[in-house]
Amino acid sequence: MLAVATALPTSAQEPEVAPPSSTREGVYTVEQAERGEEIMHDVCANCHMDDEFVGTFIKSWAGASVGDLFEEVSTSMPQDRPGSLRPRQYAQVLAYIFQLNGLPPGEVLMSSSIEELREIIIEGSQG
Amino acid sequence: MRFRGWSTWAAAAMTGALLLGLTSGAAGQRLGTEGGEWRYWGGDEGSSRYSPLDQINADNFENLEVVWRWKAANYGPQPDFIYRATPLKVGDKLFTVAGSRRSVVAIDPATGETLWMWRMRNNPRWEASTRQNYGKGVAYAEVEGRGVVYVITPGYYMAALDAETGVPIPYFGMNGIVDLHLGLGDYPVDADRGILSSGDITSSSAPIVVNGVIVVGNSHDRGYYPRRPENVPGHIRGYDAKTGEMIWKFNVVPDPGEFGHDTWEGDSWKYTGNVSAWAPLSADSELDIVYVTTDTPTNDYYGGDRLGGNLFGTSIIALNAQTGERVWHFQMVHHDIWNYDNPNAPKVLDVMHDGRLVPMVIETTKQGWAYVFDRETGEPVWPIEERSVPQSDTPGERTSPTQPFVTKPAAFELQGVTEDDLIDFTPELRAAALELAGEYRMGPQFNPPSLLNHPDGTNGAFHAPGANGGANIPGGSSIDPDNGILYVASQRGHSVISLVPGGEAQPRLSNLCPDPAVPCASSATYVATGPGGIRGPQGLPLLKPPYGAITAIDLKTGDHLWRIPNGDTPANIKNHRALQGLDIPNTGKNAHATILTTKTLLIYGEGRGQEPILHAVDKMTGEEIGRVELPATTNTAMMSYMHDGRQFIVLAVAGAGVEAELVALALPN
Numbered sequence: 039m040l041a042v043a044t045a046l047p048t049s050a051q052e053p054e055v056a057p058p059s060s061t062r063e064g065v066y067t068v069e070q071a072e073r074g075e076e077i078m079h080d081v082c083a084n085c086h087m088d089d090e091f092v093g094t095f096i097k098s099w100a101g102a103s104v105g106d107l108f109e110e111v112s113t114s115m116p117q118d119r120p121g122s123l124r125p126r127q128y129a130q131v132l133a134y135i136f137q138l139n140g141l142p143p144g145e146v147l148m149s150s151s152i153e154e155l156r157e158i159i160i161e162g163s164q165g
Numbered sequence: 166m167r168f169r170g171w172s173t174w175a176a177a178a179m180t181g182a183l184l185l186g187l188t189s190g191a192a193g194q195r196l197g198t199e200g201g202e203w204r205y206w207g208g209d210e211g212s213s214r215y216s217p218l219d220q221i222n223a224d225n226f227e228n229l230e231v232v233w234r235w236k237a238a239n240y241g242p243q244p245d246f247i248y249r250a251t252p253l254k255v256g257d258k259l260f261t262v263a264g265s266r267r268s269v270v271a272i273d274p275a276t277g278e279t280l281w282m283w284r285m286r287n288n289p290r291w292e293a294s295t296r297q298n299y300g301k302g303v304a305y306a307e308v309e310g311r312g313v314v315y316v317i318t319p320g321y322y323m324a325a326l327d328a329e330t331g332v333p334i335p336y337f338g339m340n341g342i343v344d345l346h347l348g349l350g351d352y353p354v355d356a357d358r359g360i361l362s363s364g365d366i367t368s369s370s371a372p373i374v375v376n377g378v379i380v381v382g383n384s385h386d387r388g389y390y391p392r393r394p395e396n397v398p399g400h401i402r403g404y405d406a407k408t409g410e411m412i413w414k415f416n417v418v419p420d421p422g423e424f425g426h427d428t429w430e431g432d433s434w435k436y437t438g439n440v441s442a443w444a445p446l447s448a449d450s451e452l453d454i455v456y457v458t459t460d461t462p463t464n465d466y467y468g469g470d471r472l473g474g475n476l477f478g479t480s481i482i483a484l485n486a487q488t489g490e491r492v493w494h495f496q497m498v499h500h501d502i503w504n505y506d507n508p509n510a511p512k513v514l515d516v517m518h519d520g521r522l523v524p525m526v527i528e529t530t531k532q533g534w535a536y537v538f539d540r541e542t543g544e545p546v547w548p549i550e551e552r553s554v555p556q557s558d559t560p561g562e563r564t565s566p567t568q569p570f571v572t573k574p575a576a577f578e579l580q581g582v583t584e585d586d587l588i589d590f591t592p593e594l595r596a597a598a599l600e601l602a603g604e605y606r607m608g609p610q611f612n613p614p615s616l617l618n619h620p621d622g623t624n625g626a627f628h629a630p631g632a633n634g635g636a637n638i639p640g641g642s643s644i645d646p647d648n649g650i651l652y653v654a655s656q657r658g659h660s661v662i663s664l665v666p667g668g669e670a671q672p673r674l675s676n677l678c679p680d681p682a683v684p685c686a687s688s689a690t691y692v693a694t695g696p697g698g699i700r701g702p703q704g705l706p707l708l709k710p711p712y713g714a715i716t717a718i719d720l721k722t723g724d725h726l727w728r729i730p731n732g733d734t735p736a737n738i739k740n741h742r743a744l745q746g747l748d749i750p751n752t753g754k755n756a757h758a759t760i761l762t763t764k765t766l767l768i769y770g771e772g773r774g775q776e777p778i779l780h781a782v783d784k785m786t787g788e789e790i791g792r793v794e795l796p797a798t799t800n801t802a803m804m805s806y807m808h809d810g811r812q813f814i815v816l817a818v819a820g821a822g823v824e825a826e827l828v829a830l831a832l833p834n
Contacts, residue, residue, distance in 0.1 A: 085387060087670065089617060089663065089694040093624070098601055098700035098707075101743070106704050109737070113774055113821040118298045119246050120774065121821025160704075 064144020066133035074134030105156030125150035201807025211513025214643035216805040219764040220812035226791040233277030238824035240264030248825035254806035265297035274808040281331030290320030295386035299369040306374035338409035364397035375486035382442030390692035394470035396438025413489030425476030433471040445510035460506030466693040469561030493543030499565035529636040533578035534571040547573035557613035573723040577716040581609035582627040597702035614662035625663030632696035634658020640757030654758040710752035727787035770799025
C-alpha cells in the first residue's frame with residue numbers, strides 16, 4: 039500500500055498532458071495491475087478464470103465508460119460479498135483486466151471515483 | 166421408471182387429505198401458515214411462501230413503516246453483504262441465522278431485541294467451508310413438548326438448541342451437536358477437519374423436520390471449474406429429532422445393486438460427487454414424504470468423466486421421511502452439463518384440475534420451466550416429453566440424446582439464444598450484438614457447451630436461461646392456495662460456456678495453489694472458464710428485455726395469467742448514452758424479485774443490487790397497487806407474521822456498502 043501511496047501524483051508532479059480519455063492512453067499503472075492480479079486470483083478466481091476477461095469482454099464494453107464498468111463490478115462483485123473490496127482494489131482489478139487485454143499502462147494512477155472514470159471511454163487495444 | 170409401492174398408510178392419509186380439501190371447495194387447497202406464525206423457512210412445510218394474514222392490504226400498503234431494524238453485521242469477522250436468511254416466527258420469538266459464522270439468534274417479534282444467540286465453536290471446518298455465507302435459516306420442531314431450533318453450520322455440523330434459551334440440547338448428538346461429515350460413506354474423518362478425501366461438503370439451507378425425523382441436505386463448492394472430477398456425493402440423511410441419531414441415508418449416487426446405479430458408466434459412481442440438495446427441502450407430513458431436489462454431478466459443464474444418465478443428478482426425489490426409501494423421482498436433466506441445479510424448495514399445493522383435487526408438487530427452475538407433478542405418484546400433471554437435443558462434439562463427452570421438455574405450463578423465461586433474441590434498440594447496436602455473439606454457437610435449450618478455440622473458429626456455446634437466469638434461490642416462487650396460482654420470479658439470462666482442458670486451466674484460488682512455482686491445474690478432462698455470459702455492445706445486456714419479471718401461472722389450467730417486469734427500468738439503461746432519445750418500454754430490473762403472497766396481495770422486493778422499494782401488486786392482474794421505500798435493497802424472500810394484533814413483514818437487506826440487517830415493517834399503531 040505504501041508503494042501505491044507514494045506513487046500518487048502530487049500537484050507538483052501532475053503530468054502536463056491532458057488526462058487520458060481512452061483506455062488506449064495509459065489509464066492505469068503497472069503496480070495497479072500487479073495488485074489487481076493478486077486480487078483476481080485471491081478473490082475473483084473463485085468463479086472466474088482470466089480467459090473470461092479477454093477478447094469478447096473488452097469488445098462488449100467498448101464504447102461504455104470505465105466508470106460504467108467500475109460501477110457494475112463494485113456493486114455486484116464478489117458475488118458472495120458485493121462491495122466488500124475497497125474502491126482502490128476495484129480499480130486495481132480493472133487495471134489487471136486492461137493489462138490482460140493488451141491495453142497500455144501509464145504513469146498516472148487510475149482513479150477509484152466513478153464520476154472521474156466516466157470520463158474515460160473503454161476501447162480495445164489497436165490491432 | 167417410478168416406484169409406485171408407497172404404503173397403504175400413506176394412501177389412507179392421502180385419501181383423508183383429499184376429503185379435507187374437497188370439503189372446503191376452493192380452487193387451491195391446503196397449506197399456508199397458521200396462527201400468524203411462520204414455522205418453516207418457506208412459511209409452511211410445503212414452502213408456499215404464503216401468509217393468510219390480511220391486515221396489510223391494498224388500501225393501507227403505502228402506510229407501512231419501519232418498526233425495527235436488527236443489525237447482523239457483527240455476527241462474523243466481516244460484515245455480511247449478501248444475507249439470504251428468512252426468519253421463522255414461533256410463539257413469541259423469531260429465529261434466524263446471521264453472518265458467516267451462521268450464528269443462531271432469537272429476536273423479539275415486536276421490537277427486534279436480541280433475546281439469545283448461539284454460535285458454533287470455531288474450528289478448521291469453518292475456515293475450509295465453501296458456504297460460510299448464504300445461511301438461509303433454521304428449522305423448528307416440538308420434541309416431547311419442548312421447542313427445538315435446528316441449524317446446520319458452515320462446517321457441516323447440526324446443532325439442536327432449546328428454543329427458549331438457545332442452549333444446546335444435551336441429549337441430542339454429543340452435547341447438542343451432530344457431526345454431519347460422519348455417516349456419509351467410507352471416508353476417513355478427522356474430528357476438526359472433517360472428511361479427509363478429495364472433496365468438500367457443507368450446507369447453506371436449514372434442514373426440515375417431518376414427523377420426528379430431521380431430513381438434512383447439503384451443498385458444495387461451485388462446480389464451474391473443479392480442480393478434480395472427484396467429490397463427496399450429497400447423500401440425503403434422516404436423523405431422530407430427539408437424539409440426533411442417524412436413521413437413514415439415501416444415496417444420490419447409487420451404490421452397486423441400488424436403483425440407478427447403471428446410469429453411471431465405469432467407475433464414475435465411485436468418485437463423482439456433488440448432486441447436492443442445496444435448495445431448501447419441502448414435505449407433506451400427511452404422506453410422510455420429503456421432497457428433495459438435487460444439483461448437477463461434479464463438473465458442471467463437462468460430463469466426459471461421468472458418462473451415463475447420472476441419476477439422481479438434477480432430479481426431484483420423493484423420499485419416505487421415516488425410512489429414506491424412494492417413493493418416486495423425476496430427473497429434469499439427464500447427464501446435466503448445463504449447471505441446471507434445482508434452486509427452489511418444491512411447492513406443495515392441492516389444486517382443482519380437470520375436475521379433481523390434484524395433490525401437486527412444483528419445482529421452478531433455472532431452465533425456465535415449472536415442473537408440476539402429482540406429488541403422490543410423481544406423474545407429471547401435464548405431459549413432459551422426451552425430445553431430441555443437440556449433441557456435443559467435445560472430445561470424450563456423450564450428451565444424452567433426449568431431454569425432458571415441459572409442455573405446460575409454458576416457459577416463464579427465454580430458452581435458448583437465437584439472433585432474434587439479441588438487442589435491437591438501434592440498428593448499430595444490433596449489428597454490434599450480432600458481431601459479438603457470432604464468436605459463439607447459438608442454439609436452443611440444451612445447446613451443449615463447446616471448446617474455447619474450437620477448430621471451427623468458435624469459442625464456446627450459448628445456453629439460456631443459463632447459470633443466473635430463470636428462477637433461482639433469492640426470489641424463487643410463491644403460491645396462492647386460495648386461487649391455485651403459482652408466482653415465479655425470474656431473470657433473463659444466458660451463459661456462454663467455453664471449455665478448456667483441465668491441465669491447461671489457469672490457477673484457481675491462490676490459497677488452493679499457494680506455490681506459484683507449482684502448476685495448479687485441474688485433473689478433470691475439461692473445465693469451463695466460468696459460468697457467465699457475454700455483454701452486449703457498450704456494456705448493455707446482450708439479450709432483449711425484460712431483464713427480470715414475475716409470472717403468474719394458473720395451476721388449475723396451466724396457463725399464464727400475467728407477467729410483469731421487476732420494478733422500473735434501471736438507471737444504467739435509462740441513462741445509457743447509446744439509448745438517449747429512444748422510447749424504451751419498462752425493461753424491469755436484471756435481478757430475481759423476492760416475493761411473498763398474502764391473503765390480499767403479492768408483495769415483492771426488486772432483489773439484489775436494485776432499488777430499495779417494496780411493491781404490492783394485485784394477485785389476479787399484476788397491476789401495481791402501491792410501493793414503499795426500504796432502508797436498503799432486499800436480498801431474499803421475506804416473511805410475514807402476526808404479533809400482538811399487528812401484522813409484520815420482515816425482510817433481509819444487504820448489498821454493496823450495505824451491511825446486512827433485518828427490517829420489520831408494519832402499519833402505524
